[in-house]
Amino acid sequence: MINTIENRYIWLNGEIINFKNAQINILSPTSQFGANVFEGIRCYWNSDNKKLYGFRLDEHYLRLQKSIRMLKIEEKYSLKEMKQALFDVVNKEQYDEDIAVRQTVFVDGNGSWSSKGPAGMFVAPIPKGLSSVEYNKKGLNCCISTWRRISDQNLSPRIKCGANYMNSRMAQLEAWDNNYDCAILLNENGKLAEGPGSCLFIVRDNKLITPSLSSSILESITRDTIIQIATDLDLIVVEREIDRTEVYICDEAFLCGSAMEITPIYSVDGYEINNKMGEITKKIYNLYMDIVRGKNKKYMKWLTEVK
Ligand SMILES: Cc1ncc(COP(=O)(O)O)c(C=O)c1O
Structure with missing residues (x-):
């Protein structure tokens, strides 16, 4: 498996070209001010039936459209066109591996941070093995960041835009500087x-608890998936405000996201939660991994055969 993007195809503004030739204007608002919105979309390879399945594509394109609208970027592409671009570039190449597709709509041209257009788009399929495998063995030692999450009153975390990740960056770098895995x-x-870059779940008294959608979080597709599949596991799911100390005394905790999948947290601020993946987390993890790879008939509705 070649785990790099070099010499792969990329879709840029309607053309499929070699990654090396994909260039953008360095003075564009996306380059200067981070004026862009994006999705990270996972496609999983099923080696039994030799199919590549895109996971919850429609939900990703709807969220991308909402991000475009919230930032008032020119709506150049329809939902159908955005999805077609992914199909076109993935089918140009032989992908018999898991991939993460980065699809970004950006403000091009020579304008400023307030320019609405011209809009550009790229779609970059990036080969990616199971990202959570390593951490599922090791687990995450997390800290509570001294930085606060951005809020709907300043820069909404509901918008999946590049600029929001500077808040994430501050927290992640602080965590690494203090020898934690994640914040x-x-x-x-x-x-x-x-x-x-992920949502949080904790388990207390066999209940799965996650911050509500108005707790300054991204409207995560993985979070939504977990809430829906938890019912199959007869779990009670509660969406509510969570106090900091609740994570210190919970029975299990994990982070989730398209990239992180489901990754257990072993400790927070030095408070040990677990030293292995908890039982409830494991059940959710196993079901999730079967679903995304097309091994659970009930949830085939979430999969699109990309090739
Ligand atoms: C800040 C943040 N929260 C949550 C998530 C998880 O979202 P999703 O499950 O849609 O990938 C992500 C990942 O994109 C993220 O960047």
Whole structure:
């Protein structure tokens, strides 16, 4: 498996070209000010039936459209066209591996941070093995960041835009500098929000608890997936505000996202939660991994055969 993007195809503004030839204007608002919105879409290879399945594509394109609208970027591409671009570039190449597709709509041209267009788009399929495998063995030692998650009152975490990740960056770099694997951010009310690129779940008394959608979090597709599949596991799911100390005394905790999949947290701020993946987390993880790879008939509705 070649785990690099070099010499692969990329879709840029309607053309499929070699990654090396994909260039953008360095003075564009996306380059200067991070004026872009994006999705990270996972496609999983099923080696039994030799099919590549895109996971919850429609939900990703709907969220991308909402991000475009919230930032008032020119709506150049329809939902159908955005999805077609992914199909076209993935089918140009032989992909018999898991991939993460980065699809970004950006403000091109010579304008400023307030320019609405011209809009550009790229779609970059990036080969990627199971990202959570390594951490599922090791687990994450997290800290509560001293940085607060951005809020709907300043720059909404509901918008999946490049600029929001500078808040994530501050938290992640602080965590690494202090020898933690990852950070968990509190929101401006001091309640648990999310990780730098993932959502948070904790387990208390056999209940699965996650911060509500108005707790300063991204409207995560993985979070939504877990809430829906938890019912199959007869779990009670509660969406509510979570206090910081609840994570210190919970029975299990994990972060989730398209990239992170489901990754257990072993400790927070030195408070040990677990030293292996908890039983409930494991059940959710196993079901999730079967679903995304097309091994669970009930949830085939979430999969699109990409090739
Ligand atoms: C800040 C943040 N929260 C949550 C998530 C998880 O979202 P999703 O499950 O849609 O990938 C991500 C990943 O994109 C993220 O960047």
